[in-house]
Amino acid sequence: MHGRPRPPTGKPEDPEKKKASQKRLALFSRLCNVVLERRAAKRYDAESITLAAKLLEQNPEVYTVWNYRREALAGTFKGDQGPEEATKAIQFELKLTETALRKNPKSYATWHHRKWLVDQGLVPLDKELQLLTKLQELDPRNFHAWRYRRIVTAKAGIPPEQEEHYTMSLINANFSDYSAWHARTVLLPQIHAADSGPLKDQGSAQQEVMPSSVIERELDLVEQATFTDPSDQSAWIYHRWLLSQALQRYQEAEPQTQSTAYQELCDLLKREIGRCEGLLEAEADRRNCKWPILTMARLLELRDSLHAQQGAGDSKLDGPGERKERLKELYKELIEIDPLRKGYYQDALAGNARVLVQPGR
Amino acid sequence: MTRVPESRRELLIDKHADYIYNYGQTKDSFEFYATEHFRMSGVYWGLTAMHLLGKQHMMDTAAITDWVLSCQHANGGFGGSERHDPHLLYTLSAVQILALCGALNRINKEQVTQYVRSLQQPDGSFAGDDWGEIDTRFSYCALSCCKLLGQAQAIDVKAAASYVASCQNIDGGFGCTPGNESHAGQVFTCVAALAIADSLHLLDKDLTSWWLCERQTESGGLNGRPEKLQDVCYSWWCLSALSILGRLSWIDQEALACFILNCQDENRGGISDRPEDMVDVFHTFFGIAGLSLMGRCNLEAIDPVYALPETTTRQLLGK
Ligand SMILES: [Zn+2]
Numbered sequence: 001m002h003g004r005p006r007p008p009t010g011k012p013e014d015p016e017k018k019k020a021s022q023k024r025l026a027l028f029s030r031l032c033n034v035v036l037e038r039r040a041a042k043r044y045d046a047e048s049i050t051l052a053a054k055l056l057e058q059n060p061e062v063y064t065v066w067n068y069r070r071e072a073l074a075g076t077f078k079g080d081q082g083p084e085e086a087t088k089a090i091q092f093e094l095k096l097t098e099t100a101l102r103k104n105p106k107s108y109a110t111w112h113h114r115k116w117l118v119d120q121g122l123v124p125l126d127k128e129l130q131l132l133t134k135l136q137e138l139d140p141r142n143f144h145a146w147r148y149r150r151i152v153t154a155k156a157g158i159p160p161e162q163e164e165h166y167t168m169s170l171i172n173a174n175f176s177d178y179s180a181w182h183a184r185t186v187l188l189p190q191i192h193a194a195d196s197g198p199l200k201d202q203g204s205a206q207q208e209v210m211p212s213s214v215i216e217r218e219l220d221l222v223e224q225a226t227f228t229d230p231s232d233q234s235a236w237i238y239h240r241w242l243l244s245q246a247l248q249r250y251q252e253a254e255p256q257t258q259s260t261a262y263q264e265l266c267d268l269l270k271r272e273i274g275r276c277e278g279l280l281e282a283e284a285d286r287r288n289c290k291w292p293i294l295t296m297a298r299l300l301e302l303r304d305s306l307h308a309q310q311g312a313g314d315s316k317l318d319g320p321g322e323r324k325e326r327l328k329e330l331y332k333e334l335i336e337i338d339p340l341r342k343g344y345y346q347d348a349l350a351g352n353a354r355v356l357v358q359p360g361r
Numbered sequence: 362m363t364r365v366p367e368s369r370r371e372l373l374i375d376k377h378a379d380y381i382y383n384y385g386q387t388k389d390s391f392e393f394y395a396t397e398h399f400r401m402s403g404v405y406w407g408l409t410a411m412h413l414l415g416k417q418h419m420m421d422t423a424a425i426t427d428w429v430l431s432c433q434h435a436n437g438g439f440g441g442s443e444r445h446d447p448h449l450l451y452t453l454s455a456v457q458i459l460a461l462c463g464a465l466n467r468i469n470k471e472q473v474t475q476y477v478r479s480l481q482q483p484d485g486s487f488a489g490d491d492w493g494e495i496d497t498r499f500s501y502c503a504l505s506c507c508k509l510l511g512q513a514q515a516i517d518v519k520a521a522a523s524y525v526a527s528c529q530n531i532d533g534g535f536g537c538t539p540g541n542e543s544h545a546g547q548v549f550t551c552v553a554a555l556a557i558a559d560s561l562h563l564l565d566k567d568l569t570s571w572w573l574c575e576r577q578t579e580s581g582g583l584n585g586r587p588e589k590l591q592d593v594c595y596s597w598w599c600l601s602a603l604s605i606l607g608r609l610s611w612i613d614q615e616a617l618a619c620f621i622l623n624c625q626d627e628n629r630g631g632i633s634d635r636p637e638d639m640v641d642v643f644h645t646f647f648g649i650a651g652l653s654l655m656g657r658c659n660l661e662a663i664d665p666v667y668a669l670p671e672t673t674t675r676q677l678l679g680k
Contacts, residue, residue: 001641002592002634009628025391032394036444062398064445067492112494141586143542150540178587179542185531186540233575233587241531340577343610344570355571 031055035065044072053096060100060107069093070116077120090122098131105135111144115151125156140170141179160190175225178234185241188214209248212264218242219268223275226291230279236291240298243272243356247302262310269303290338297330297348298356365619368627372658377645378416380630381407384642385420400442401432401451405458406646412461412670413653413661422462429455430467437469437476438490448490449480453502456509460673465510474512477503485520486538496537497528501550504557505667509677513557522558525551533568545576545585545598552602553666566606573599574611581616582635592634593624593644596651601665604654614655621648 035055038048049072052065075081076089094117100110117123132149136142153163164187170180193208219242225235246268253261276296283289304323331349335342347353384407387393396403404425411417432440432455438447439455452473459465480488480503487499500521507513528535528551534543535551548569555561576583576599582591583599596617603609623636624644631640632648650668653660662671 001639001643004639006626006633006637006639021391025389025394028391029394032397040444059395062445063448063490064398064440067446067490070492108494112492115494116492141589143536143544143586147537147541176588182530182532182542237532237572237587244531340579340581340613340616341574341611343612344574344608347611353567353571355567 028058031058035068039064039068042071048072053092056096056110057099057103060104060110063109066109066113070113077122086122090117090120093117094123094127101135105139105142106144108144111148115148118152118155125152128152129156129158140174140177143179146179146183160187163187164191171221171225175228176232176234178237181234181238184218185238188218209245209252212246212249212268215242215246215249216268219272226279227282230283230292231288231290233291236295239295240356243298243302247356262306265306266303269299269306273299273303286333287337290334293330293334293337297327297334300327300330302356365623369622369625372622372649372652372660373625373627373630374414374416374658376627376630377625377632377649378411378414378419378630380626380640381410381416381642381645382419398441398445399451401429401439401454401458402441403642404429405454405461406642408458408461409663409669410642410646410649412673413649413663415661417461422464425458426462426464426467429458429462429464433468436479437472437474446490447476449477449487449499449502449506450489452476453506456506457667457669460509460669460677465677470510470512471515474507474510474515477506478515481516481521485517485522485524487521497525497535497547497554498537498550500525501554501557504554508557509667511677518558519560522555522560522563525554525558526560526563529564529569533565533570533572543572543586545573545583545595545602548573549598549602552605556605556666561605566608570603570606570608570611573603573606574608577612577617581613581618581620583612583617590635591620593621593632593651594634594647596621597647597654597668600651600654601668604665609655618652618655618657621651624648 031051031054035048035052038051049069052068052072055062056065056069073089073093077086079086093113097110097114097117100107101114104110118125118128129149129152132145132152136145136149139145164184167180167183167187170177171184188210189208192210192214219239222235222239222242225232226239246265250261250265273296276292276299279292280289280296283292300323304320328349331345334345338345344353348355385404408417408420408425411420428443429439431443432445432451434440434447436447437452438449439452440447441451445451456465456473459468477487480490480499482488482495485500486495486497487503488495489499489502503516504513504518504521507516525535527539528537528541528547530536530543532543534545535547536542536544537547552561552564552569555563575587576585576595578584578591580591582593583595584591585595585598600609600612600617603611621632624632624634624638625648626633626640629640631642632645633640634644649660650663652658653663654665656662663669664671664674667674
């Protein structure tokens with residue numbers, strides 16, 4: 001149960017309300033009893049199935065009753081009663097699931113029933129996308145809707161580029177839409193992988209690395225978002241991913257392109273450090289600066305370990321002692337402005353928490 | 362961090378025990394019917410909470426055992442209650458309850474594992490039931506169930522682990538299937554599943570733990586995803602995963618304990634999702650379990666992987 005306020009104590013219950021809730025209980029318990037009895041008796045007649053629908057409209061998570069409907073409808077969908085009956089039945093199920101989802105947009109059982117309908121091959125997929133877009137406008141973070149969207153777009157053969165545009169429009173409307181940023185981490189590697197084909201339902205964490213032009217374009221997008229609100233974590237978590245992609249590019253470079261890749265990464269780090277510095281200068285209130293400070297610390301650590309690995313310290317930069325001091329300062333400040341995560345910052349400073357993949361690991 | 366009122370500074374053990382006891386007794390409420398399809402999990406939450414509170418003697422374990430057995434189907438799986446279809450979610454809850462009641466000898470273990478095995482897919486994932494919904498939650502149910510029954514060899518543990526690992530996202534969290542957004546509930550099921558499968562090396566521990574510790578909000582409570590509200594149930598989902606990964610120190614435990622205590626209903630007993638909301642058994646269990654994981658309030662210790670009292674898992678698994 002979520003977000004329902006506690007009733008006040010000490011007040012006797014309003015007799016009118018009590019009567020109403022007793023009536024509601026009597027009706028509901030009778031409906032439950034009738035539907036579950038008929039389900040046990042495997043009664044698939046029209047009246048029974050209508051009662052089942054009534055129950056699901058009120059309580060969409062009762063998985064057994066969705067099972068009941070699927071058993072009852074399997075024959076109709078196979079065409080046992082002709083194509084018209086099948087279409088009619090599909091229309092009814094689509095409406096019923098839509099009603100149920102409006103009642104409970106997080107009902108696992110209802111989303112699964114909807115997927116089952118799509119699997120029967122009788123559902124127009126463009127309509128599904130329209131419904132999804134409507135539901136996702138009501139709650140852009142609903143992960144059930146996102147999951148279903150991935151299933152439908154894959155089935156409909158929608159190119160990943162089109163979905164990428166959709167995520168871009170969501171981010172432009174709201175930089176804090178973490179679900180949309182997440183969707184990009186799945187879509188972009190699909191688009192830019194060597195053999196980009198039609199959209200896959202099963203994106204994976206084991207990713208191919210993207211070309212540097214894409215990484216840089218995305219870093220620019222992050223800059224826009226973080227400049228608007230430097231304390232918004234969505235874009236910063238995405239930023240960490242982009243850095244790990246850039247690092248992976250360098251690590252996977254062929255021996256003959258090693259030095260170019262090294263230079264590329266150094267330039268990128270330099271630019272991102274500069275951007276963090278810019279944000280820190282622009283923001284007067286240090287309490288809003290957790291993310292640029294943390295990112296700065298990670299960038300510096302990465303640059304230092306990269307230099308150490310190359311065995312060529314840049315003489316223009318600070319010595320190791322000064323660098324260590326600078327990191328210490330950054331983490332000290334993080335502990336001050338974000339004391340909840342003190343334990344993590346302490347481990348990170350001691351080198352015991354490696355969140356940005358380290359070279360040579 | 363908000364100040365906790367005097368009346369909520371301690372864990373109100375007796376009030377919570379009475380609340381849970383009464384939850385099992387009231388059969389003429391709307392809630393009783395509305396939650397019938399997942400009562401098996403409700404009983405598991407209540408009974409485990411009672412064990413953690415040291416009040417298990419208030420529960421009629423013989424009657425509970427008989428009721429659980431009455432929910433088993435011919436295929437070996439258990440339903441959410443007598444009138445509901447078998448499902449992996451409730452099969453795990455049933456096995457957990459029977460483990461708590463010391464009654465695992467009352468079921469045919471091979472028959473139950475046969476049911477679990479029948480739901481494993483060629484890619485290692487598990488369907489929740491014969492209707493084919495795939496979700497990493499079900500991978501956890503399958504692994505935990507078989508392990509508690511001493512039948513891990515009955516399923517392809519390696520394939521199960523590699524499927525779970527394929528659901529890790531770039532932020533370190535896990536989704537319900539590959540490519541889906543990370544969610545703290547899912548992170549618990551995936552981390553615990555990998556722990557049972559002895560495959561924690563498949564995940565990036567620091568990255569996962571960092572994403573988890575970022576779930577703590579100014580209130581001291583934890584949320585389930587970025588930019589979402591804190592909620593007591595994540596005291597279990599996030600905390601158990603951090604505990605399995607050995608990184609409990611990455612959050613402010615004192616602040617979290619205060620948040621949980623402040624969600625108590627000092628009049629009726631029970632714990633809610635957020636302060637001043639209506640309590641339920643689910644949040645009461647997860648609040649108590651979170652406090653137990655942090656070693657607070659003199660509670661029985663809970664096992665972060667199996668979500669059962671340590672005394673129970675030690676007996677069963679000898680760990
Ligand atoms: Zn909750």
